[in-house]
Amino acid sequence: MDRLFIENGIKDLVVLAEDLHDNTKKMNVGARDMLMSAVSDMTKRSRAIRLITFGGDVSNLVNWLNASGSNSRVYTFKPDYDIRGSISQMDDNIVQKRKSAGGSFGGYFDFDWSKDVNASVLALDMSIISTQTMELLPGVTSRNSILVFKEGDAVGSALTGSISKQSFGLNLNFSFSANEGSAQAVRTLIELASIELFGKLTRVPYWSCLGIDPNHHLVKEEIGDWYYSLSQERKLIPYIQNQFRMRGVYSGPVDGSQNPEFQAVVPKARLALGLNEGNGIDEDLFSGLINLKTKNLGFPSEPVAHLTEVQYEEKKTTKAKKGKKSSAPVKSDEAKATKPLPQKVQISGKPVKPGADISLTVKSKENTFLYCYLNEPTHDSWLRIYPNRFAPDPWLDKNKSLQIPGDMKFEIKTGKKFEVEKVYCFNTIIDVTPNLPVSARGGDFEPLENYTLEKLRADFSTASAGAVAESSHQIMKQ
Missing domain, CATH: 2.60.40 (Immunoglobulin-like)
Structure with a gap:
């Protein structure tokens, strides 16, 4: 996830993490601490996520900061998103299997064997809500369950007999049991939910972190949902503009306007992705950009700032008039002099x-x-x-x-x-x-x-x- 955040320009996400309660009352684990560890690991380099932990366990720190005045230079802001969820399901022994066998020989030797298998279902539900409206972000949810198995084997034998009319007996019993840890299952679910939630929130191909084929039908459905929702929210053009800019082929504003520079990049990007150049911004282009494994689209960007329509047409006319370039070598001093430099603000x-x-x-x-x-x-x-x-x-x-x-x-x-x-x-x-x-x-x-x-x-x-x-x-x- 860290690499995906960097490649897609994701940064400065401020998220509040609430306590993840155990609504089943059967799991005594530090779920929020597990969430903190998972988020910390996925943003080591990018620093894309700023996780704020606030709850009863930080009251001592808050009181100390208030009393000491150490927070006088702290920048006051509130998080944009809030993570909430709980351990929502724990069904014990939904699967029970028992196998056993035994035998006896002449009343002197007996043996028995048994094998037991029990399975329980553990489920975790998590979601992200907007702190602006307190509403659930559609589609930014995670609901996963896991089977926790318990297995046991037992072997027993008995030998009876007599020597000189003196009876004797010998009993042997062996047992072995293996239980999958319920706490480790919770950690696995939380780490999976963290990848899924932040992948959906930032719309990056999180399935690549889970080893899922991008051609899987569920992945295609997810991409289709993103394309539709961005189109309805009028955020599709800014998303594509940001993708082009992060890949170095567009240097205009990310404002949703179909300016000439952006319109010129779209057909080139389609050809670079193996698509025909005439269908504009469709779902195929959107999917191709999301699943692109490298930031390089295969064609260079012109190092100029955003052009107005008039400037863009003038540039095309000037370029056409130049014709063939002069074969005379350009001196390094002249090259430096003609290199465009920005003006100071x-x-x-x-x-x-x-x-x-x-x-x-x-x-x-x-x-x-x-x-x-x-x-x-x-x-x-x-x-x-x-x-x-x-x-x-x-x-x-x-x-x-x-x-x-x-x-x-x-x-x-x-x-x-x-x-x-x-x-x-x-x-x-x-x-x-x-x-x-x-x-x-x-x-x-x-x-x-x-x-x-x-x-x-x-x-x-x-x-x-x-x-x-x-x-x-x-x-x-x-």
């Missing part, structure tokens, strides 16, 4: 009092992709504040100004008056998210591990092949 903000909320405005003279980090002086750490879970697309339109945080549901508090706090923004011509190291992406509002400004600069320069601009803004305090 403008960052502004009003002076604020220590402890107050920070508000920034970012503007650009051209369409660009923006990535902003806050330098927190207390620990000399770097935190990604844009893009984030509330605004996941780094696209910045030249005709619009970006407010941070604006309508995004988080707050950034300033530190003490003498602390120097700065915001650094990098902007590029193409979306460099797929090319950035996972360590540079990190989690939003989460300190990057062992990072410096120089390391950030180097990562963005490498990811953009040098086509990056940098802007900074010092937060002024009253």
